[in-house]
Amino acid sequence: MNENKTLPDTRERILDAAERLFMESGYEGTSMRMITGEAEVNLAAVNYHFGSKEALLREVFRxxxxxxxxxxxxxxxxxxxxxxxxxxxxxxxxxxxxxxxxxxxxxxxxxxxxxxxxxxxxxxxxxxxxxxxxxxxxxxxxxxxxxxxxxxxxxxxxxxxxxxxxxxxxxxxxxxxxxxxxxxxxxxxxxxxxxxxxxxxxxxxxxxxxxxxxxRAPLPQFPAFEEQQNQSEPIKAA
Amino acid sequence: MNENKTLPDTRERILDAAERLFMESGYEGTSMRMITGEAEVNLAAVNYHFGSKEALLREVFRxxxxxxxxxxxxxxxxxxxxxxxxxxxxxxxxxxxxxxxxxxxxxxxxxxxxxxxxxxxxxxxxxxxxxxxxxxxxxxxxxxxxxxxxxxxxxxxxxxxxxxxxxxxxxxxxxxxxxxxxxxxxxxxxxxxxxxxxxxxxxxxxxxxxxxxxxRAPLPQFPAFEEQQNQSEPIKAA
DNA sequence: CCGTGGTTCAAACGTTCGTTTTAATCATAT
DNA sequence: ATATGATTAAAACGAACGTTTGAACCACGG
CATH class of the missing domain: 1.10.357.10 (Tetracycline Repressor, domain 2)
Structure with missing residues (x-):
């Protein structure tokens, strides 16, 4: 029904657990069951609230x-x-x-x-x-x-x-x-x-x-390169 | 029979493939099948020659x-x-x-x-x-x-x-x-x-x-620490 | 009161994982 | 040539993975 009302803390609990576990074990090293276990929510809750494990990680950072x-x-x-x-x-x-x-x-x-x-x-x-x-x-x-x-x-x-x-x-x-x-x-x-x-x-x-x-360290001195080692205008700028 | 004679390059092929794939996809992100596939050896070869995936990683570095x-x-x-x-x-x-x-x-x-x-x-x-x-x-x-x-x-x-x-x-x-x-x-x-x-x-x-x-940067100054802050300005060629 | 829609739940889905098994193959020494 | 031990091969193992299903649950507007 609602879209952005204050939900039960399920979402936040998942995000907190995922944050900690991703930190501790990395993305591939953390399973959904570890996350939902630590958050004390049902396994399906992650896919319900976020859609996928990848999307969960993105939301953790966002x-x-x-x-x-x-x-x-x-x-x-x-x-x-x-x-x-x-x-x-x-x-x-x-x-x-x-x-x-x-x-x-x-x-x-x-x-x-x-x-x-x-x-x-x-x-x-x-x-x-x-x-x-x-x-x-x-x-x-x-x-x-x-x-x-x-x-x-x-x-x-x-x-x-x-x-x-x-x-x-x-x-x-x-x-x-x-x-x-x-x-x-x-x-x-x-x-x-x-x-x-x-x-x-x-x-x-x-x-x-x-x-x-x-x-602020001194600039590198290259062994004996070609022309390069210019002074002010290299590379592109978007 | 032998223990350290020059083996067929199976071992080296596995190590090379694992090195490249671990670099590209990380440890958890690389499967044994990816490794044996790239090395063009049988799936069981890794466990035969190295014992386990963990031992393979150690050998890659050793x-x-x-x-x-x-x-x-x-x-x-x-x-x-x-x-x-x-x-x-x-x-x-x-x-x-x-x-x-x-x-x-x-x-x-x-x-x-x-x-x-x-x-x-x-x-x-x-x-x-x-x-x-x-x-x-x-x-x-x-x-x-x-x-x-x-x-x-x-x-x-x-x-x-x-x-x-x-x-x-x-x-x-x-x-x-x-x-x-x-x-x-x-x-x-x-x-x-x-x-x-x-x-x-x-x-x-x-x-x-x-x-x-x-x-060689100047030492940090903590809110209210001990004395120190001895070194002078840096920036000096090596 | 019932119905409706958001949420939770247990269970199972199909896939892929690392590893093991068993047999075939190869190289070499007698 | 044959026996022997090292290596390779194909197939399967059980476990764990991310995801999906469909029913139960709950709050609340009618």
């Missing part, structure tokens, strides 16, 4: 990324408004992009660390439909921030900026996804009370200087 | 990591030999660790870019047996390099070094794993003729300055 995208764009808008046409400081851009993300980890209502880790992990999932989904969800925000970085660092080749954006994304994704994944590799606890709002604050304090250092 | 671990330790040994007791330069340590890795991408006999990308992706696989396996394979090498970094940067808190090591690993893993994973996010081709030996050379030239910049 309800979080809607906020994240809005917040990131708002932060950038405010920066650009204050700057009155002048290029922004790289550190301010990174703060708007990564700081906003990391702040999600402090707010349990936005998914907290669970969603942060899920996001970091899922970006490396090989499934095609996942990559396609993220491409669509991220397109606008990435484009805006890329442009801001181009303006902010006019002397750096745009291709290099994209690479470093890519590298920063990787570092952050790993840092939030793998608090235990690489704990195992580094063989060290990395303290970081994994849950709780402090985690994300510490994370931000540690990560931001690293990112900024990488972004 | 044959590559044996070389990588040996080479990394040899590079570090040589550096420490030349230094005659003095601490090493951070850039030299990073070159020994990440440069050796990236050089694998240039040598098809060592797995080339396929293995590099597989490695980057698999480090984020949530399956327990995978994380346990990597912990064991990496333990010694990580420990040696961690120690070298501690000695190299005595004024930096060890916890901070571990964090930055973690972040560097993440950046590199992403960079090599996701040449298309984040292509989709950045919406840009990032040229980089994805196969071939040039790819890894370019990759190294681009990645190493970023890592060094991140590693």
């Amino acid at each position: 309800r979080r990324l809607a906020w994240l995208n809005r917040e990131r764009l708002a932060a950038l808008d405010e920066l650009e408004g204050k700057a009155a046409g002048e290029p922004l400081k790289p550190s301010a851009i990174l703060e708007a992009f990564f700081g906003t993300l990391l702040r999600m980890g402090t707010d349990e209502a936005l998914g907290g660390m669970t969603f942060l880790r899920l996001l970091g992990r899922t970006l490396t999932e090989p499934a095609d439909f996942i990559r396609t989904f993220f491409a669509g969800e991220y397109a606008e925000v990435i484009e805006r921030f890329k442009r801001a970085l181009f303006r902010s660092l006019p002397e750096v080749p745009q291709e290099e900026i994209i690479w470093r954006f890519h590298l920063m994304l990787g570092a952050v994704s790993y840092a939030i996804a793998g608090t235990d994944a690489l704990q195992v590799v580094t063989g060290c606890e990395l303290d970081l009370d994994n849950e709780g709002p402090n985690a994300a604050k510490q994370l931000a304090a540690r990560v931001m200087p690293f990112l900024l250092g990488g972004l | 044959r590559r990591l044996a070389w990588l671990n040996r080479e990394r330790l040899a590079a570090l040994d040589e550096l420490e030999g030349k230094a005659a007791g003095e601490p090493l330069k951070p850039s030299a340590i990073l070159e020994a660790f990440f440069g050796t890795l990236l050089r694998m991408g240039t040598d098809e006999a060592l797995g080339g870019m396929t293995f590099l990308r597989l490695l980057g992706r698999t480090l984020t696989e949530p399956a327990d047996f995978i994380r346990t396996f990597f912990a064991g394979e990496y333990a010694e090498v990580i420990e040696r390099f961690k120690r070298a970094l501690f000695r190299s940067l005595p004024e930096v808190p060890q916890e901070e070094i571990i964090w930055r090591f973690h972040l560097m690993l993440g950046a590199v893993s992403y960079a090599i794993a996701g040449t298309d994973a984040l292509q989709v996010v950045t919406g840009c081709e990032l040229d980089l003729d994805n196969e071939g030996p040039n790819a890894a050379k370019q990759l190294a030239a681009r990645v190493m300055p970023f890592l060094l910049g991140g590693l």
